[in-house]
Amino acid sequence: MAGLIRNAQLSEDSWRLLDAGAFLRVGESGLIPDFPPGADVLVPLRLWQCRRDELLQREGRVGVLVDGADEPQALADALPHAALIAIRIPVFTDGRAYSLARLLRSRFGYAGELRAVGDVLRDQLLYLQRCGFDAFALRADQDARRALAAFTELGAAVRRPYAWARAA
Numbered sequence: 001m002a003g004l005i006r007n008a009q010l011s012e013d014s015w016r017l018l019d020a021g022a023f024l025r026v027g028e029s030g031l032i033p034d035f036p037p038g039a040d041v042l043v044p045l046r047l048w049q050c051r052r053d054e055l056l057q058r059e060g061r062v063g064v065l066v067d068g069a070d071e072p073q074a075l076a077d078a079l080p081h082a083a084l085i086a087i088r089i090p091v092f093t094d095g096r097a098y099s100l101a102r103l104l105r106s107r108f109g110y111a112g113e114l115r116a117v118g119d120v121l122r123d124q125l126l127y128l129q130r131c132g133f134d135a136f137a138l139r140a141d142q143d144a145r146r147a148l149a150a151f152t153e154l155g156a157a158v159r160r161p162y163a164w165a166r167a168a
Helices: 020-024 045-057 096-106 122-130 150-159 163-167
Strands: 004-006 015-017 040-044 062-067 084-089 113-118 135-137
Touching: 040 045, 040 084, 045 062, 084 096, 096 113, 096 122, 122 150
Parallel strands: 015 040, 040 062, 062 084, 084 113, 113 135
Antiparallel strands: 004 135
């Protein structure tokens, strides 16, 4: 994933996203392909649900990719094992990822990396962070270096009282 920001800093991405389709069907030899040994793998929720035990037995960290529309209860058994939960934002106007992140942090106590992926724009970063995200895989057309300023620029704007509030 290009343009990764983690803890308000540019970061390299060690995670390998696995396509669920390649790991859910029977291969030519009649066996399902093995997972890459030792690599940090990010797997779709459906793949986690189908092959949880195998994923937990391998070396390397496991992360789970979900959609903002997924229910947090569907992730409950993954949370103690997942070093990363990536929540896909299909379009920047879809706010379900914000709610899911907040629930995972506050109600379910998830303490691992929570990453926003998909249609992630610079102007969303501060608000996503406030909901519990600590990592952001920006959309391909976004400049990650310039996006870092959003944490300070937008933060100052949000803390500034609105004109109508000062008059009261």
